[in-house]
Amino acid sequence: MTHMQADGETPPLVLVRGVGKSYPGVRALRGVDLDLRPGEVHALVGENGAGKSTLIRILSGATQPDEGTIALRGAPVTFASPRAARDNGIVTIFQELAIVPGMTVAENIVLGNEPAGGPGRQLYDRRAAEALARETLAALGCENEIDPRARAGTLSTGQKQIVEIARALALKAPVIILDEPTASLSGKEADALLAILRRLRTDGTSILYVSHRLSEVLELADRITVLRGGAHVGTRPTSAFGDPMDLIEMMVGRPLDELFPPRNNEIGALVLKVSGLTRAGVFQDIGFDVKAGEVLGFAGLVGAGRTEIMRAVFGADRRDGGVIEKDGRRLDIRKPADAIRNGIAYIPEDRKDQGLVTSLSGHENLLMASLADYCRAGVVSRGRARRAAEEVARRLQFRGQLAKPARTNSGGNQQKIVIGKWMLSRADVFIFDEPTRGIDVGAKAEIYRQIQSLAAQGAAIVVVSSETSELVHLCHRILVVSAGRIEDELVFEAFDEQRILAAAFRGHTLPTAAHAK
Amino acid sequence: MHTYRETIGGRMSTGSWRESLAGHLRGRGMELALPIATVAMVAFFAASSDVFFTGQNFRNIGIAASGLAAVAFGQTFVILTAGLDLSVGSIVALVSVVCAFVMREYGIAPGIAAALVCGAGVGVLNGFVITRFRVSPFIATLAMLSVMSGLALNLAGGVPIPGLPPGFGLIAYQSFLGIPVPVIIAAVTLLVAELTLRATRFGRHLRAVGGNEEAARLSGIPVEKIRIAAYAFCGLTAAIGSIILTARVSSGQPTLGATLPLESIAAVVLGGVSLAGGRGSVVNVAVGVAFISILANGLNLLNISSYTQMMIIGFALIVAVALDQANLRRASGG
Structure with a gap:
């Protein structure tokens, strides 16, 4: 402009x-x-x-x-x-900064492109490196702020970023x-x-x-x-x-209406209630509740703390305070096994890293959270376990191969294995963390159908998603998390994507906001 | 409650049987390579030596292999959790000393019991250090190797402990139905280990922890306990191996088993167990043990020095790990 x-x-x-x-x-x-x-x-x-x-x-x-x-x-x-x-x-500066903390700013700026001198031009020329560093930093207007001889590890994130830009500049990219x-x-x-x-x-x-x-x-x-x-x-x-x-x-x-099945309209009694959930520096005073048959959405930006909140509810991460109640009873959740025993399931964001053991078969993954139900004196009753796994796979319209390692299945089918695992553990609270990330539209539609079908069976559902349109079409209620706090709550007659996005950005645009992660 | 759509759900992905067979063979390449190499090696030694292909020699190989076999089966459990136990050799030495002392005082059965408890105990200690203090398995068990070797030498005063009950030596040299007792012990260990891995909840949890610790944790599996149990099992089988080896020399030896860490890891990796965890079976490890033991025996018969054998086993380990890495890269699609 x-x-x-x-x-x-x-x-x-x-x-x-x-x-x-x-x-x-x-x-x-x-x-x-x-x-x-x-x-x-x-x-x-x-x-x-x-x-x-x-x-x-x-x-x-x-x-x-x-x-x-x-x-x-x-x-x-x-x-x-x-x-x-x-x-x-073409020089790319990734979010994960390529800075060697133990080296000086100058050494970082010339990294991979060191000025050389001496016999055979094999010696590192510190003077030339520092001169070049000073020159590029000056071109960026930061010559007073960043000392070429300082250790890069002592710089702030913003300063490190400037060092990376200076490196690109030194290459005349x-x-x-x-x-x-x-x-x-x-x-x-x-x-x-x-x-x-x-x-x-x-x-x-x-x-x-x-x-x-x-x-x-x-x-x-x-x-x-x-x-x-x-x-x-x-x-x-x-x-x-x-x-x-x-x-x-x-x-x-465009709104993707055709993707989404109608909302379940039989809402039952309160199932899960979380209050005052806090983890210092990550999220503060988080309170929410979910009823049977209800789908509750958590909107927000990546890094707003939603995953951390859900992991704390599930007992996968520690929390500094807060009460988790289910069916009116206070739960003592210290580890995932406690949450699972109480019927809470968490379907993690990262299928490959957290949801599945990709080297094991679909059968074994499906039974992972409920194996005790299919054991006698620690020995697995194979036939019974296999039948249960196949039954759940059929219910989910799983179209891969259960006997093969989970990694050989498509993203959508992998997701079904993760959901099936929790259906077998008889969970009635399902927490979905970014359930449709990285899968194609057809598989997304099936996941939405699964979520609504679980809700129709009386499960309480929590969905964390960074795709606002997905939440708007899926949920009965949406909470907006920004910088570790709940900023807004909307019910579905009054869903408004612009209002959700505005709330999502609110905490992050404050200059004082220290970002989680 | 649920809608059933069996017509669709029951269908497996299509694709010609030819493709699926090719895929099967690709996946099993590693598993087949070792038995083929072993058979080829047997053929070679049989052709080069008159004594190799005799019943008595195979009995010798069996007796010599059984100690390593027991240790390698436990090592398999640890490696399945993506761990490593370098301390197995020193456990064998310590157990040998403890077993000898107890046996001299109280008799054979208490000696064996003390041996098993001692081995499992060191294993628990390994697991505890690794899970509680987050020391990497490599360093934790390397340190334990030093600690337990020192302890064994201290207890024994640096010298072998003689005077074991004469009945104990029979463990090494008796046969039952024509099969040497050490081989029977190793076979039972194999059976128990394989059944534990395949049929029990613990076995499945073990592979889940090794395959993806975070997914296992989020599935409610007590990851730390499983890890400790794996090291305990490894200590226990090391004790079994030690009992076999101690019986063979009829004395407590504070320097027994020094080559076992490398040999057991080599057998496990040759057996196709991934160092990245989660994948492998004990039966294949038994083939790995056979490979190493037959190699040693055959080279002995050909008068090739044990020093050269060490070099060959070292090379074999590198080749096996390189193949495993190539496999992993292909599996991750990169």
């Missing part, structure tokens, strides 16, 4: 055409186009699972696309490794990609970073910028590309968007 305008005449520096990438069980990216012009800040936005990270990984050489082309200044390129992308002038650079910064640090990015743009550097902070995106970017479900929705100049809500509409897409 203020700078480089979309005049259609500037040839793109980076041209991405029809790029696609599949992982086992999920098509992460398909037919995505993107062009990055010299000296522009180009924002990449989308919900979780929209394909932003995959696209960045491809551009940074961390992974290779299955299809499509990338051209740099008109010449086709393929990046076999991160090194190849870097040598071509024409393209810098930033993945959620402000996610873990305080308001002040984020402002400082944005100022640096503007400065880089003025100097002609192209910046591809991924962020969940939409107001920040609108403030900084020249153009915005929206991805949804791995596909390219559109690229518009920032001026085409009035406020974050326009952007959100484009990210979320």
Whole structure:
């Protein structure tokens, strides 16, 4: 808006055409186009699972696309490794910063590209390194703030980020990609970073910028590309968007009514009641209740503390205070086994890392939480266990192979194994943490059907999801968590995605907010 | 309550039998490779030596293998939890000393009982250090190796303990129905271990903990207890191995079993148990034990020094681990 305008005449520096990438069980990216012009800040936005990270990984050489082309200044390129992308002038700064804490700032800035001197040019030239560090830091306007001789480990997160940007600058990289650079910064640090990015743009550097902070995106970017479900929705100049809500509409897409079964309308008695749940620095004074047959949603941004809350209810993480009651009885939950014994099930966010033992068969995974029911004196009654597992698989319309290792099944079928495990443990409170992340639309619809069917059978359901539209169509009530606190509560006649998003951002945009995680 | 849609739900994924057979063979490649290599080795030694392919020699191999077998079966349990027990050798030494002292004073049965308790006790200690203080299994058991070796040498004063009841030696040299007693002991251990892994709740929990500790924890499995139990079982089978070895030398030996950590780990990994945990069976480990024992016996008959044998076993371990790693990479799809 203020700078480089979309005049259609500037040839793109980076041209991405029809790029696609599949992982086992999920098509992460398909037919995505993107062009990055010299000296522009180009924002990449989308919900979780929209394909932003995959696209960045491809551009940074961390992974290779299955299809499509990338051209740099008109010449086709393929990046076999991160090194190849870097040598071509594309430097990516990931959320997980690549800083060696034990080395000095200067050493970090020249890392992998050390100035050499002495016989055979094999000696590290500390002077040249420090001079280069000072020069790049000055170009970023941070020469007074960061000492090239300081140990990188002593810097704040924001300063470390600046060191990484300085490293890109020292390489004279024409393209810098930033993945959620402000996610873990305080308001002040984020402002400082944005100022640096503007400065880089003025100097002609192209910046591809991924962020969940939409107001920040609108403030900084020249153009915005929206991805949804791995596909390219559109690229518009920032001026085409009035406020974050326009952007959100484009990210979320049309309401997906046909995906969602009708809500269960038989709500019963109170089942689970949580009050005063607190864990210092993570979440404070969380209170909520769920009734039989009810689906309660937890909305919020990634890192708002929702997963941590649910893990504490389930006994997987410690809590500093709070009472958990079920059916009017106070529970003493110290470990997952306590929660399971009391009929509480937790279906974790990360299937592969937490939900499944992928090397074991579907049968064994299904029985993992209820094996005691199928044992006599510690010996498993195979036939009975097998029949129970097969019965539950049938009920869930499982279409993989139970006898094979769980990893060989598709994402949707893996999720069914996790749900089936808890059906076998006779749970009546189901906590779903991001149940549909990374699975395709068809499998999502089946998960929604399972959730409503569990509710219809009288289970109390809690769903944590970062996809607001999913919650709006699934839940009876939605609580919005922001920076570890419940900010808002909505009932389904009055669901309002904009209000939910506003509440979700509320705690995080406060300059003092210390972010959980 | 539930809707049944058996027509769809019961169907398994399609695909030609040819594909599924090929997939099966790919998955089983490792499992078949070792028996084939073992058979090939037997054929080679049978052709190179007159005495190799005789009943008496196979009895010798069996007796020599049984100590290692018992230790390796316990090691399997620990490795299934993605752990490692480097202290098995020192457990064997300590148990040998304790067993000898008790047996000299109180007789054979109390000696054996003390041996088993002592072995399992050290195992529990290993498990406790690993789970409670979060010391990595490698370091914890390496340290325990030193502690228990020192203890064994201290107790024995650095010298063998003679004067065991003559009946005890029979364990090593008697036969029952033509089968040497040590082989029977190892076979029973194998049976118990395999049944425990396959049929019991503990066995399944063990593999779940090794396959994905976090998923196991979130499924309500008492991860710490399972880990401690695995090390206890390993200590127990090390004690069984020690009893066999002690009976063979008819004295308490504070330096017994020094090569067992490496040999047992080699047998387990050769048997296709993944060092990453969660995958493997005790029966395949028995084949790994057979491989190592036949190799040692055959090389002896060919007059190749035990020093060279050490080199060969070391190389075999590296090859087995490299194959396991290649397998893991393929499984994770990367």
